[in-house]
Amino acid sequence: MAISDQVIEQIRMSSDIVSVIGDYVPDLKKAGRNWKACCPFHTEKTPSFVVNPEKGIFKCFGCGVAGDVFKFVTLIENISWIEAVRKLAQKSGIVIEEDYSQKVSVSEKTKVFELLEFASKFYNKCFLESPFAKFARNYAVQRGITSQTIQKFMIGYAPKGKLLEFSKKKGYDYKVLLKSGLFTKTDSGIFEYMSDRFVFPIYDIQGRVIAFGGRTLGNSKAKYLNTPETIVYSKSSNLYGLFQALPEIKKNKSIILVEGYMDVVLSQQHGVYGAVAPLGTAFTWQQAKLINRYSENTVLLFDPDEAGRTATQRALEICAENDISVYTSSLPDDVDPDEYLLANGRENFYKLLDKNLKSAIKFMIDRVSAKYGTKTLQEKTKVVSDLLDFVAKNKNAIVQRDYIKQISQSLNLDEEVVWQEFKRKTIFKAEVVSNNIEDKKKINKISLEEQLIAILLYKDNRYLTEKLAKDFFTNANCITVYNMLLNNNTISVSEIMSKLDEKTAKWFSDIAIEDNREEIKVSEEEFSILCKDIEIKRLRARRKNLEKEVLLMTEGKKEMDIQKIKEYKELTKEIKGSGKK
Numbered sequence: 001m002a003i004s005d006q007v008i009e010q011i012r013m014s015s016d017i018v019s020v021i022g023d024y025v026p027d028l029k030k031a032g033r034n035w036k037a038c039c040p041f042h043t044e045k046t047p048s049f050v051v052n053p054e055k056g057i058f059k060c061f062g063c064g065v066a067g068d069v070f071k072f073v074t075l076i077e078n079i080s081w082i083e084a085v086r087k088l089a090q091k092s093g094i095v096i097e098e099d100y101s102q103k104v105s106v107s108e109k110t111k112v113f114e115l116l117e118f119a120s121k122f123y124n125k126c127f128l129e130s131p132f133a134k135f136a137r138n139y140a141v142q143r144g145i146t147s148q149t150i151q152k153f154m155i156g157y158a159p160k161g162k163l164l165e166f167s168k169k170k171g172y173d174y175k176v177l178l179k180s181g182l183f184t185k186t187d188s189g190i191f192e193y194m195s196d197r198f199v200f201p202i203y204d205i206q207g208r209v210i211a212f213g214g215r216t217l218g219n220s221k222a223k224y225l226n227t228p229e230t231i232v233y234s235k236s237s238n239l240y241g242l243f244q245a246l247p248e249i250k251k252n253k254s255i256i257l258v259e260g261y262m263d264v265v266l267s268q269q270h271g272v273y274g275a276v277a278p279l280g281t282a283f284t285w286q287q288a289k290l291i292n293r294y295s296e297n298t299v300l301l302f303d304p305d306e307a308g309r310t311a312t313q314r315a316l317e318i319c320a321e322n323d324i325s326v327y328t329s330s331l332p333d334d335v336d337p338d339e340y341l342l343a344n345g346r347e348n349f350y351k352l353l354d355k356n357l358k359s360a361i362k363f364m365i366d367r368v369s370a371k372y373g374t375k376t377l378q379e380k381t382k383v384v385s386d387l388l389d390f391v392a393k394n395k396n397a398i399v400q401r402d403y404i405k406q407i408s409q410s411l412n413l414d415e416e417v418v419w420q421e422f423k424r425k426t427i428f429k430a431e432v433v434s435n436n437i438e439d440k441k442k443i444n445k446i447s448l449e450e451q452l453i454a455i456l457l458y459k460d461n462r463y464l465t466e467k468l469a470k471d472f473f474t475n476a477n478c479i480t481v482y483n484m485l486l487n488n489n490t491i492s493v494s495e496i497m498s499k500l501d502e503k504t505a506k507w508f509s510d511i512a513i514e515d516n517r518e519e520i521k522v523s524e525e526e527f528s529i530l531c532k533d534i535e536i537k538r539l540r541a542r543r544k545n546l547e548k549e550v551l552l553m554t555e556g557k558k559e560m561d562i563q564k565i566k567e568y569k570e571l572t573k574e575i576k577g578s579g580k581k
């Protein structure tokens with residue numbers, strides 16, 4: 001479906017990049033002409049993600065990701081460019097005229113989504129109707145899952161080998177079958193991941209099926225099995241149950257992170273609507289950011305065993321690194337959330353959660369103290385050392401100071417001494433980091449030609465574009481942008497950005513959002529001085545090249561070339577005439 005450039009520019013104009021990005025990145029703050037935040041695409045402690053509203057572009061000086069408003073939505077939502085355009089159009093109430101005369105082939109991704117949706121309906125129907133699913137239905141009854149919950153989560157049963165048969169009948173080709181993650185090729189033919197399993201479809205936040213988790217009903221070694229990562233599924237950046245929980249989470253701004261699919265399904269059934277779970281792997285920073293996008297009050301409720309506590313610690317570390325505040329809580333040993341809910345009800349569940357609530361640092365103090373003991377000085381030293389590693393993961397100095405206060409109090413140590421120890425431990429790290437930043441600054445220095453492009457990007461300076469000779473620029477990237485400016489005097493910076501390939505876009509974003517650069521409105525005189533500087537630089541480079549050759553000629557090591565010697569002399573004269581050495 002083609003959308004005209006005109007409509008795309010209209011959508012761009014009505015989508016304020018700061019408010020669009022602000023919806024996903026709550027800590028976006030104004031900093032001079034730009035807006036700044038910690039990058040949503042990589043883990044960092046000091047903000048290097050910059051949004052420039054005047055130019056309508058963003059750029060991360062840490063990981064280099066850059067683009068216009070459409071690009072941002074594409075990346076953060078993991079959707080195609082056209083989907084991002086539609087989404088923003090809808091947001092600003094612009095109706096896109098669908099042009100059905102142009103038949104566009106359905107993309108591979110769309111076909112994969114279709115197949116996954118088909119599979120979830122197929123599994124669900126099998127669960128409800130198939131005689132083979134009797135075991136699965138019994139299991140659901142045994143766990144107390146209601147038929148409402150079955151439909152809410154589209155829980156299903158995967159009969160052996162049947163999905164392959166039906167997908168083929170439906171006309172899905174081999175390539176799509178493999179790309180969906182539902183099947184894999186083995187020596188003995190195509191293997192269905194979910195074969196003979198109790199099945200949980202995994203949705204993205206838009207409610208599209210992107211993968212499946214399956215629980216064995218027999219005595220298979222792997223109790224849970226997930227379909228692998230695919231072009232539509234990344235396990236690190238989705239959460240199970242989030243789509244179903246979203247309306248409630250948006251209302252209450254709170255999330256309870258539990259361990260497994262069954263915990264999510266049953267907790268939500270019992271009225272704990274904000275229950276979500278990581279996807280069978282360790283908690284990731286992408287998931288932390290996802291949680292932070294929707295929740296102001298997050299409680300980690302992992303199993304009360306060693307595996308659960310290790311997972312909790314890891315999750316707390318990731319949240320600390322990303323400046324996300326979360327709490328932990330716990331249920332009595334060996335009790336699953338659904339068991340507790342079933343026996344005691346929702347009110348008592350929340351009461352217990354509140355009673356056992358611990359801040360991140362309190363959890364860490366208890367855990368590390370239990371690990372080493374706190375009787376002797378030696379034990380205390382070990383405890384402090386581990387805890388200070390955790391403190392260092394937090395970037396906020398106020399949080400660090402508060403944590404150190406709590407650590408000192410709980411171990412009965414002098415706060416100032418612990419603080420000194422913390423500084424001693426972290427100073428070395430700080431030096432390494434600051435050296436890195438210096439290196440980056442050096443790399444970021446832009447050439448004269450690039451400076452000239454930066455000047456031309458400001459609307460007030462655009463008329464100067466035509467004053468340049470057609471072959472003025474030598475840098476290929478500069479030539480590309482210069483030609484765009486020449487062809488369309490009113491083209492916006494974000495429009496230029498959207499027309500460049502990934503690599504050039506990154507280069508361009510450096511030029512367009514030089515950190516802290518003030519608006520440059522140059523006079524014609526200043527402009528011609530800069531042009532001359534560039535010209536001189538080019539002449540000097542040419543002379544330097546000739547110099548080597550001329551030297552060889554005068555030494556008799558190379559045949560005399562009158563033409564070149566003449567050019568060399570002229571260049572020298574010209575450079576001298578410019579008044580610069």
Ligand SMILES: [Zn+2]
Pocket residue numbers: 039040041042049060061062063064065
């Ligand atoms: Zn980044």
